[in-house]
Amino acid sequence: MPGENLSRDEARERAALLSVDGYDVSLDVRSALGDGPSREGEPRTFRSVTTIRFRCAEPGATSFADLIAPSVTAVSLNGRDLDPSEVFDGSRIVLEDLAADNELVVDAQCAYSRTGEGLHRFVDPEDGEVYLYTQYEPADSRRVFANFEQPDLKAPFRFEVRAPREWTVWSNGAGQLADGVWRFAETKPISTYITCVVAGPYHYVTDSYSRTFADGTTLEIPLGAMCRKGLAPYFDADDVFLVTKQGLDFFHDHFDYPYPFGKYDQAFVPEYNLGAMENPGMVTFREEFIFRGKVTRASYEGRANVVLHEMAHMWFGDLVTMVWWDDLWLKESFADFMGTFANVGATRFKDAWITFANRRKAWAYRADQLPSTHPITADIRDLQDAKLNFDGITYAKGASVLKQLVAYVGQDAFLEGARRYFKRHAYGNTRLGDLLSVLEETSGRDMGAWSRSWLQTAGVNSLTPQVLLDAEGRIDELAVVQEAAESHPELRPHRVAVGLYRRTQAGALERFAQAEVDVEGPRTVVAELAGAQAPELVLVNDDDLTYCKTRFDETSLATLRAALGDMTDPLARALCWSALWNMTRDALLPARDFVELVLRFAGRESDIGVLQMLHAWADSSLVHYAAPAWRPTGERLVAEGALRELRAAEAGSEQQLAWARFFASVASGSEDLGLLRGLLEGTEKIEGLDVDQELRWTFLEPLAAHGVADESVLAAELARDDTASGKRHQVRCLAARPAEAVKAQAWAQVVESDALSNALVEATISGFTQASQRELLAPYAEKYFAVIERVWSERSIQIGMDVVRGLFPGLQQSQATLDATDAWLAAHEDAAPALRRLVLEARDDLARGLRGQECDASAASTA
Numbered sequence: 001m002p003g004e005n006l007s008r009d010e011a012r013e014r015a016a017l018l019s020v021d022g023y024d025v026s027l028d029v030r031s032a033l034g035d036g037p038s039r040e041g042e043p044r045t046f047r048s049v050t051t052i053r054f055r056c057a058e059p060g061a062t063s064f065a066d067l068i069a070p071s072v073t074a075v076s077l078n079g080r081d082l083d084p085s086e087v088f089d090g091s092r093i094v095l096e097d098l099a100a101d102n103e104l105v106v107d108a109q110c111a112y113s114r115t116g117e118g119l120h121r122f123v124d125p126e127d128g129e130v131y132l133y134t135q136y137e138p139a140d141s142r143r144v145f146a147n148f149e150q151p152d153l154k155a156p157f158r159f160e161v162r163a164p165r166e167w168t169v170w171s172n173g174a175g176q177l178a179d180g181v182w183r184f185a186e187t188k189p190i191s192t193y194i195t196c197v198v199a200g201p202y203h204y205v206t207d208s209y210s211r212t213f214a215d216g217t218t219l220e221i222p223l224g225a226m227c228r229k230g231l232a233p234y235f236d237a238d239d240v241f242l243v244t245k246q247g248l249d250f251f252h253d254h255f256d257y258p259y260p261f262g263k264y265d266q267a268f269v270p271e272y273n274l275g276a277m278e279n280p281g282m283v284t285f286r287e288e289f290i291f292r293g294k295v296t297r298a299s300y301e302g303r304a305n306v307v308l309h310e311m312a313h314m315w316f317g318d319l320v321t322m323v324w325w326d327d328l329w330l331k332e333s334f335a336d337f338m339g340t341f342a343n344v345g346a347t348r349f350k351d352a353w354i355t356f357a358n359r360r361k362a363w364a365y366r367a368d369q370l371p372s373t374h375p376i377t378a379d380i381r382d383l384q385d386a387k388l389n390f391d392g393i394t395y396a397k398g399a400s401v402l403k404q405l406v407a408y409v410g411q412d413a414f415l416e417g418a419r420r421y422f423k424r425h426a427y428g429n430t431r432l433g434d435l436l437s438v439l440e441e442t443s444g445r446d447m448g449a450w451s452r453s454w455l456q457t458a459g460v461n462s463l464t465p466q467v468l469l470d471a472e473g474r475i476d477e478l479a480v481v482q483e484a485a486e487s488h489p490e491l492r493p494h495r496v497a498v499g500l501y502r503r504t505q506a507g508a509l510e511r512f513a514q515a516e517v518d519v520e521g522p523r524t525v526v527a528e529l530a531g532a533q534a535p536e537l538v539l540v541n542d543d544d545l546t547y548c549k550t551r552f553d554e555t556s557l558a559t560l561r562a563a564l565g566d567m568t569d570p571l572a573r574a575l576c577w578s579a580l581w582n583m584t585r586d587a588l589l590p591a592r593d594f595v596e597l598v599l600r601f602a603g604r605e606s607d608i609g610v611l612q613m614l615h616a617w618a619d620s621s622l623v624h625y626a627a628p629a630w631r632p633t634g635e636r637l638v639a640e641g642a643l644r645e646l647r648a649a650e651a652g653s654e655q656q657l658a659w660a661r662f663f664a665s666v667a668s669g670s671e672d673l674g675l676l677r678g679l680l681e682g683t684e685k686i687e688g689l690d691v692d693q694e695l696r697w698t699f700l701e702p703l704a705a706h707g708v709a710d711e712s713v714l715a716a717e718l719a720r721d722d723t724a725s726g727k728r729h730q731v732r733c734l735a736a737r738p739a740e741a742v743k744a745q746a747w748a749q750v751v752e753s754d755a756l757s758n759a760l761v762e763a764t765i766s767g768f769t770q771a772s773q774r775e776l777l778a779p780y781a782e783k784y785f786a787v788i789e790r791v792w793s794e795r796s797i798q799i800g801m802d803v804v805r806g807l808f809p810g811l812q813q814s815q816a817t818l819d820a821t822d823a824w825l826a827a828h829e830d831a832a833p834a835l836r837r838l839v840l841e842a843r844d845d846l847a848r849g850l851r852g853q854e855c856d857a858s859a860a861s862t863a
Contacts, residue, residue: 333398
């Protein structure tokens with residue numbers, strides 16, 4: 001990554017100097033087929049010719065264009081040929097003596113990517129077909145064409161692409177093939193990072209959307225959806241189109257601004273690093289959203305949420321874009337909120353706020369307690385900072401805070417603010433103040449104080465109920481106590497609903513009273529609940545209006561231990577589970593107690609997404625927070641409980657599938673592994689459980705990790721599933737095998753070589769790191785700290801992030817590992833800030849786990 005960074009100050013200076021009128025980009029990707037470079041180690045390249053028309057506010061000044069390419073053939077500025085060896089340094093092209101009006105032409109050989117950054121080239125092992133797609137955010141379009149790579153230098157783009165004859169090519173605008181060249185309609189003014197090209201023999205399905213407005217005009221939007229040919233049999237494009245049309249209706253109803261980008265294509269592409277990307281008119285998704293086997297409703301809900309999240313970006317992010325990455329939240333927080341808001345309001349997934357409370361907020365709570373936590377409006381110094389800030393703060397905390405904002409100003413005022421924001425800043429760039437000003441207009445509230453508390457400070461508050469009863473057993477006073485961590489002591493205003501619950505005669509745990517209140521300062525009395533009957537449970541963030549860690553008083557906690565499964569409201573139940581998990585992570589609830597609650601009550605959980613989250617949390621409890629002395633007992637109890645629930649689940653139900661997957665993840669004893677093997681071979685059967693190809697790989701990983709499935713078994717399975725998905729599964733399972741030579745080979749493939757694609761790097765790391773192989777992995781702790789700085793400097797930022805996060809010795813849970821981490825940090829104070837951040841985050845997770853283990857061990861000693 002050397003020399004490829006761009007600072008905020010440089011971007012600010014360039015934006016003050018330059019205005020871009022338009023781009024013409026010509027790509028020739030015919031080189032994607034055929035033999036690669038003749039010399040080993042040379043990248044496969046394609047020709048990229050870019051013409052940029054731009055103005056300069058100070059004629060005679062010097063600036064630069066961005067380009068990352070193996071070589072540049074020619075550069076001309078205003079008709080004057082420049083020597084590429086003098087003006088191009090590998091990532092920038094120096095532009096001296098600029099005129100008032102300028103034309104820059106750059107002819108370069110750019111490299112195809114194998115890391116998912118730039119123009120990614122994928123060869124399908126199933127049929128040999130080649131597929132291309134681009135992925136740029138935050139700053140990888142410069143790997144494909146010369147440009148001014150910053151979000152506030154918007155311009156119209158015209159693309160043309162020469163491709164193999166049998167291919168189809170797509171871009172942001174509508175395309176036509178003539179004389180062997182695909183030419184695409186000029187875009188509206190957009191930022192470089194949301195331009196896009198997709199090319200190859202994709203399976204393509206079409207539909208259309210029509211909307212007639214109040215003034216009688218009609219908007220017609222051509223719809224398209226595509227995937228690799230090998231995935232076509234599994235592609236449920238009808239459901240993708242259904243959610244797409246529902247979303248377009250919903251956003252047109254609420255935004256009062258017609259979709260501005262013509263067509264709406266959605267491409268599901270291989271080896272994708274992200275969930276999806278909001279390229280206007282050409283949205284890209286990871287192809288794992290096409291389900292090759294049976295999945296639960298939660299998977300379809302998750303896909304719908306992503307479809308709607310990206311669609312919301314057409315307005316929040318594409319039409320109106322942040323000036324710089326400091327205000328990344330202006331698009332991501334809104335899209336994250338709007339994805340769930342639209343899912344509930346427009347689709348069949350009416351309980352999506354439960355998923356948001358349980359899953360998305362868990363991501364936010366974790367991120368907000370790391371040493372790298374930051375305000376929602378972050379201080380982004382450069383592009384490396386930006387890359388790491390696509391995190392739980394920017395997305396999930398930001399969305400949670402917007403949910404709180406809707407409760408604060410009202411939904412009508414919030415949406416009217418959005419409508420004014422779009423109309424006022426269409427095709428422009430904005431900062432925080434631009435949004436706050438329209439919200440002040442529509443709500444009549446002072447947004448300054450709210451913004452300072454919620455957007456410009458970091459950290460999460462905890463809210464705990466205090467209940468005092470009178471002599472008759474009624475509430476004399478109920479107060480909410482607000483606390484903050486010492487590192488981030490800000491106390492915030494919270495609009496909350498406080499719910500009182502008790503058991504009915506039938507045994508159901510139900511709410512019998514609720515009051516909304518504005519919590520401010522360290523202690524707030526809820527006067528409205530005085531005189532109410534004594535509750536068995538107080539839920540201080542009922543309905544999930546605010547962003548906080550919910551705590552319980554002793555009576556409430558005792559009630560949950562006894563009757564959590566009797567709680568009838570699914571959102572309230574999900575909030576209680578989330579609060580208990582936060583207590584486990586905070587070393588306030590022993591891991592064995594959380595595991596016991598899961599074993600007792602998870603089988604009664606009706607929301608499949610919550611159930612799958614409980615499985616993940618129970619597994620994490622065992623791996624990270626359980627005392628080592630108790631862990632084998634816990635693993636046996638969880639495996640027994642998972643198998644019991646698997647056998648008890650309704651045949652063919654999604655609960656059965658979820659328990660089957662969970663059982664596989666925790667199976668370790670010989671009988672359990674024997675059952676998995678029997679299910680694969682057909683000698684064992686569980687009524688209603690369809691062991692499809694994806695479930696076969698799920699069962700094979702633990703068998704490989706415990707030495708039951710060897711290389712020949714995995715090779716035979718790949719022969720059965722000789723596809724791109726099968727190859728990723730096989731690579732993961734191969735790396736999971738419990739042998740020193742296996743681990744050494746996996747380490748070398750990831751750390752010492754760049755031959756693997758991004759997807760296979762991810763699969764190898766996933767297989768390498770097995771919780772059952774702590775002793776086998778112990779020697780790699782020292783090796784990790786010896787190589788990460790080199791890896792970070794030599795590899796792309798995406799692969800660097802994967803390696804630094806994925807290979808951190810987090811399973812070596814000891815003070816010695818903490819000390820080694822601290823020693824590296826002390827000796828590398830000048831290392832790249834983004835690299836140090838990743839190591840600091842991993843250290844924090846390790847330290848948190850050790851505190852949890854101490855809490856769990858203490859519970860054993862006092863039992």
